[in-house]
Amino acid sequence: MPLTTEDLLTRTAGRLVVSCQAYPGEPMRTPETMARVAQAVVEGGAAAVRVQGLDDVRATVGAVDVPVIGLWKDGDEGVYITPTLRHARAVAEAGAHVVALDATLRPRPDGSTVADLVRMLHEECGVLVMADCDDLSSAVAAAEAGADVVGTTLAGYTGARPRTEGPDLELLRAVTRELAEHPVFAEGRIHTHEQARAALEAGAHAVCVGTAITHPTSLTRWFVDAIGAG
Numbered sequence: 001m002p003l004t005t006e007d008l009l010t011r012t013a014g015r016l017v018v019s020c021q022a023y024p025g026e027p028m029r030t031p032e033t034m035a036r037v038a039q040a041v042v043e044g045g046a047a048a049v050r051v052q053g054l055d056d057v058r059a060t061v062g063a064v065d066v067p068v069i070g071l072w073k074d075g076d077e078g079v080y081i082t083p084t085l086r087h088a089r090a091v092a093e094a095g096a097h098v099v100a101l102d103a104t105l106r107p108r109p110d111g112s113t114v115a116d117l118v119r120m121l122h123e124e125c126g127v128l129v130m131a132d133c134d135d136l137s138s139a140v141a142a143a144e145a146g147a148d149v150v151g152t153t154l155a156g157y158t159g160a161r162p163r164t165e166g167p168d169l170e171l172l173r174a175v176t177r178e179l180a181e182h183p184v185f186a187e188g189r190i191h192t193h194e195q196a197r198a199a200l201e202a203g204a205h206a207v208c209v210g211t212a213i214t215h216p217t218s219l220t221r222w223f224v225d226a227i228g229a230g
């Protein structure tokens with residue numbers, strides 16, 4: 001049975017989504033490792049997980065019983081999060097319940113629009129869509145295009161907004177106010193419990209945390225820097 005928007009929203013309301021990603025060349029970058037990390041965060045109470053790469057999606061879908069938000073990062077510049085129809089279809093076929101994709105207003109490499117991607121994912125693949133946005137206008141456009149969930153994922157990474165030290169709460173407030181009933185996931189630079197609570201207070205439907213839970217190299221570096229031991 002495919003996941004419905006209502007199922008996703010019920011399961012994630014006021015809860016934590018955890019992004020489990022390792023980066024190219026890193027020791028933890030294997031699908032088996034990320035699936036284990038996903039299992040570990042689900043044991044801790046994660047309501048859904050977000051994973052990158054087709055093999056990670058396949059491994060994780062078989063390992064956890066929570067919704068899996070899948071994406072395919074192709075490169076690290078420009079539109080790289082599930083950039084084309086081909087990438088989006090592949091993530092859906094790998095088993096993701098929700099496909100996350102770049103929903104900024106920048107042109108996509110295959111000339112597709114967010115509306116094209118949403119239509120294909122809903123009608124042909126039967127999966128949900130998380131729109132990774134970078135500012136208010138892209139969030140409004142993604143909601144209008146029919147994305148099931150809008151995320152603040154790309155705020156601070158495209159030049160549309162300054163890169164705030166923590167989450168971009170100003171944008172989050174503006175998006176939740178403007179979109180009213182449309183669900184918004186707060187994502188990006190949420191590093192503390194207080195920031196997670198503040199994101200929910202700002203109107204987020206759910207909070208997605210990555211680095212501060214699943215990236216030991218960064219966590220270690222933060223401690224090393226804090227004690228001046230680098």
Ligand SMILES: CC(=O)N[C@H](C=O)[C@@H](O)[C@H](O)[C@H](O)COP(=O)(O)O
Nearest residue numbers: 019153157188189190209210211212
């Ligand atoms: C900008 C971009 O490519 N963000 C990616 C999106 O999938 C991931 O690298 C982030 O880790 C994720 O968004 C979670 O954010 P944070 O790790 O800050 O909690």
